[in-house]
Amino acid sequence: MKRIVIKVGSSVITETTDIAKERMLNLVGLIAEARKKYEVILVSSGAVAAGYTAVQLNRKVPTSKKVLASLGQPILMSAYKNLFDIYDVTISQILLTEEDFDSRVHTQIVQDIIARTLRNDILPIVNENDISTTPDQLFGDNDQLSAHVAHHAGADMLIILSDIDGYYDSNPKDNPKAQIRKVVSNINENELEQKHTPNSEFASGGIVTKLKAAKYMMENNLEMFLCNGYDLTSAREFLMKNKHNKGTLFTTKKL
Template identity: 85%
Template sequence: MKRIVIKVGSSVLTNTNSMAKERMLNLVSLIAKARKKYEVILVTSGAVSAGYTAVQLNKSIPTSKKVLASLGQPILMSSYKKLFDIFDVTISQILLTEEDFDSRVHTQIVQDIIDRTLKNDILPIVNENDISTTPDQLFGDNDQLSAHVAYHTNSDMLVILSDIDGYFDSNPKNNPKAKIRKIVSEITEEELNQKHTPNNQFATGGIVTKLKAAKYMMDHNKEMFLCNGYDVSSAKEFLIEGTQNKGTLFTTKKSRQEVLS
């Protein structure tokens, strides 16, 4: 059975002052279906934005952001548990930092925990531990975290569910004729050095962090699929039905069929 990492962004999980319950239910339903075909690891953002639904602190103040994360972690996990209980899926929470991948010993511990979790039919839900850590201990965005989790757990593919339909040939905000690049096999330095442009106040990246994650995956001969998390139909078609109508597949393999088989 192939192993995949699904990463979901803050904007998918929350509205301004509330959890996005319908979108979360659609995500959970997708994962429940995907688990029949794959071993699934979920990397989730959303702790800070979930905390903001309870108390509106100023996120730009570092300590306030940590407080929001501490508020939001139980809100986020409680929301996940209620929804995964509908599908009889047991979940666990794993909080990581960049330091967990800095040494062979730490990395092996992470690998063993996730392997054991999956062997016991438990869905591991991974998030970055940004509460009691310093900035240099953090990836800073969960796109990078999810790519490292995918590589170090020997996953076959990373799927990023975001607030965009895929990677366009130009900025769709400025060019209404912009088209999705369905398959990308090379990412240039110019693309990686674009300005970070998150669409949501609680997002920490934008397209650049996703391109960096894709580059990391391709450099390690693995694939990444980027698609919309507001409507998970593209992810469902790709993962469950083996077809690609939307979304962008980042791959070094010669054919899409080779990836989907």
């Protein structure tokens, strides 16, 4: 059975003042379906945004952002548990930082924990532990965290569910004729120097962080698929039917 990592962004599962319940239910339904075909690891953003639904602190203040994360983690996990209970899926929470991948000992611990949860038919839900850590201990965005999780956990592919349909040949906000690049086999440095443009107040990255994640995956001979998380049609077709109608596949393999 292939192993995949599904990463979902804050903008997909939360709204300004609440959890996006319908989108979250659709996500959970897709994951429950995908688990019949794959071993699935979920990397979920959304703790800070979920915390903001309870208390409206200024997330631009570092300590306030950590408080929001501490508030939001149980809110987010409670929402996931209630929805996954519908499908009789047991979940666990794993909080990681960049330091968990900086030594053989730390990485082995993470690998063993994830492997054991999967062997016991548990869905691991991973997020960055940004509550008690310093900035230099963090990835700063879950796109790159998910790529490292995919590589070190022995996954075959990373699926990033975002607020965009894929990677365009130009900015679709500026160019109405912009086209999705269905397959990307190389990312140059100029692409990695684009301006970060997260669409959500609570998002920590933009297209650049996704490109960095894709580059890391391809450097390790793995694949990444970027698609829309609001409408999961593309993700479902790609994962369950092997159909690539929309979205961008980052791969070094010859198709």
